[in-house]
Amino acid sequence: MRLDKLLVELNIGTRSEVKALLKKGLIFVDGQKATKPETKVDENAVVISYQGKEYTYQKFSYYVMNKPKGLITATEDAHDRTVMDLFYEKCPDAPKGLAPVGRLDKDTTGLLLITNDGKLAHELLSPKKHVDKTYFVTLDGQLSAEDIAALEAGVRIGEGDLTAPATVKYEGSNTCYITIHEGKFHQVKRMFFAVGREVLELKRTSFGQLTLDEEDLPIGHINKLKCESFY
Structure with missing residues (x-):
């Protein structure tokens, strides 16, 4: 993967922003300063460093939210606040393109899975799977x-x-x-x-296999999961 594309996927900045960071010598790849956006890297093995923080690539991300009342279960809504509005406020460094799996009513609380793994979402929601x-x-x-x-x-x-x-x-x-x-x-x-x-x-x-632990995940809180939780 091109380095600038990886930096964007890691949510470090937009394509133009990460090119500017590279030009300034602020990005390190496996401990070495990187300046060329077209540099090819192995996204599954490389470690990116920026402002003292290390980033590693994960194709899919998984989070659970203890949904509070008053939020629409959608990625966006023209009139109401959504679970994803809350999610990105609490997890600003999370990848873009995440979405809730299934739907909880506005006045319903509890366990909500958020991911960008479309295959998993389909399997969890498919009537044939009886989840x-x-x-x-x-x-x-x-x-x-x-x-x-x-x-x-x-x-x-x-x-x-x-x-x-x-x-x-x-x-x-x-x-x-x-x-x-x-x-x-x-x-x-x-x-x-x-x-x-x-x-x-x-x-x-x-x-499915996920269970709400309200001591570990109070109302309105979000935890990141490992993919092994589902397979």
Whole structure:
């Protein structure tokens, strides 16, 4: 890869900015000063140094956010603040081109994966892969045994077929965990509405192999992951 392209991918600057940095002798490649933007480097092995900080290239990046309320799950929005607005405020050195995997409603909190690995995102969201998603739900009332049986067997939410079988772990009172592997619009809320209950609070606690640890990842915080977390 050309050195100037790599520097841009490492988010050190724009193409013109990194050329200026190279001209000034401010970029070091494996400890040696580099000045030519067209220099070819092995992006998977080279270590770039700039302003005392070392940069190494990673083709794909993975982050998890404990999404707070009030954010749209999108890369950008003309009217509302998005999860990516928050992400780049907290992680300004992260690569460009990252995006959330799947969608959490504006008033839903919890585990959200952010990556530029399109293949992984497709696999996690594909209905054929049956990737589990678990939510902690606060309701406006208690669930009966019949309600739980209906949710686990599948209910009608206005789209023809029943929802796929779910797993419900009732916590008593007005809270429960529900695990689904579909991703229909407002699905969890609509499922509970189908058994006569309204969702007051909704938090995703797991997504595939990822589990939300609120001590390690408080609301609104972001952690970087290693790709081994998924494979």
